Amino acid sequence: MRIVIMGSGGIGGYFGAKLARAGHDVVFVARGEHLRAIRENGLRVSSEVDGDWTVDAPAVATLDGQPPADLVLFCVKSFDTEDAAELVRPVLGPGTGVLSLQNGVDNEDKLARILGAGRAVGGIAYAFVHIAAPGVIAHQQLARIVCGEFGGTAPGRLPAFAEAGAAAGIRVDVVPDIRRSLWEKYVFLTAFAGATALTRMPAQAVREVPELRRLWQRQIDELLALARAEAAGLDEGVAERCAAFLGSVAPISYTSLYHDLMQGRRLELETLHGHAVRLGERHAIPTPTLSAVYAGLLPYRDGPPKVT
Template sequence: MNILLQGAGALGAYFGGRMLEAGLNVSFFVREKRAAQLAGEGLEINSPEGDFATKDFKVYTSPEEVSDIDLLILAVKGYHLQQAIPQVEMIVKRTNCFVLPLLNGMEHIDILQRVIGKEKVLGGFAAIIATLNEHGHVVHTSGRSMIKFGALHNSQLDTCDKLDAIHTQVKTNILREDDILKHMWKKYIFITAFSGITSATQLPAGYISSHEAVFSVARNMVYEMSMLAEKEGIVLSEQEVETMAMRIKNHHKDATSSMHQDMRKGLPIEVEHLQGGALRLAAKHGVKVPAIETIYGILKPYEFGKPE
């Protein structure tokens, strides 16, 4: 299977690098600035799961260059989605490939399905805490990493079989789930609360767990998100919801979210894609989500980086 990673930030470079390490046929589609950095510095991973470095990979900067691709893994931030869509559309038309988006949230699934067709968009997400250093190399700081994926249309089953088969070859977890929408919602619920509370307080998990008033806000966000999931047809048990809330409380004290890491660097953040998406769902169903609304209001000024 020929795999194209669209995006080579920390997420795309990490998982693409792990696939390259396993000898799989992987290439990257990136902007010219990132292409130049990869050409000069190479792709390098520093990780508890094992270090890896290579300069032996193909990089594309124009959709017209791409051919013979079976699967496009879309690994861009939510705020780059609109910019990426015309490129995805052209690559799919040229190659007839399937698309596995690893974005946070849920809105992007409908958006992509409207553009390239329901049969072309797989469900999935990634779980990793990583960033890029000044050389553009991946610094993986959590103890593990994971992609979960699954079919949203019967035409995707063969591609899912092929992707499932590479799990044992790579130094990461690439896991197939039959009920992928439920797993995507559980990720969306958790990351909306965890990214929101760490970014709003600008503090890692240890401070969240040690102050009950702060943890209460995070827990309220988890329960508000689970209500939205139910409105969208995804029913979670009380135990599942409480487990997600307690994950925030039991996180390693120094752990934090990618959104908080981006804030500390003065970079754009996914507040509109995560908390903003939740508010649009709440409006759609005519319900209130006061904790999410408050966190959204606090973070909105940082959407495009540090306010000047």
């Protein structure tokens, strides 16, 4: 397959590198020092699962002049969705899908408004990854993508991607109700990201410190109340699955919200806790814990606070 990776950070870089290593035609879109490093030295993956390895694949700043892609893996931060959507237009052929592997539950709606019906594909990336240095992706665990079409559009493109992923060592599950899957990840990720970023502590602490575990659990409870109000279709077992997933992640695992905070980058806070707080206001559902976490991280939303 010809695959464009729009946003070559942790998620895009890791999955794109695995696809390129398996022989697929992969083009990485990156910027700044990360782009320069990939061009000069290739993209290196340092994985606790399958060791260190490097792929040499094209890396570009724009897609002007590039041929149409079979699929675009859309992996930019949620606050860059609109700008990045405009950048992928040159590689959109008649059947090209744009598979969002972003945090949050409304990116696909933004993509559909900008690129038109039938383009946006819902997706969830399960992988603990981050940029360790320009041109270097660190991977701790998991290599799974869940994806699904909205309204049954272009039924052949996701099975083809699932085959490509399997050949690259990526588990790709194609599901019929992607909105429900997006919400299930949103519930877990928002609570886990809030706990790790607010306290600067990893998964082990979230599991083992009783007060921190209660902070995590109260976020889960509030998010599930919002999911019911939004008719997200989550079943009664989702809380148990969230707890099981928390128990399965590596003890030193953090989230991208934590890594962005510690590296002084802009946070996806509005996509996670901000969105939940606004939904609570819309549905008149109390969100005291989510609101407290949001308030605690808000000064860092746009980078390190400027204190005078």
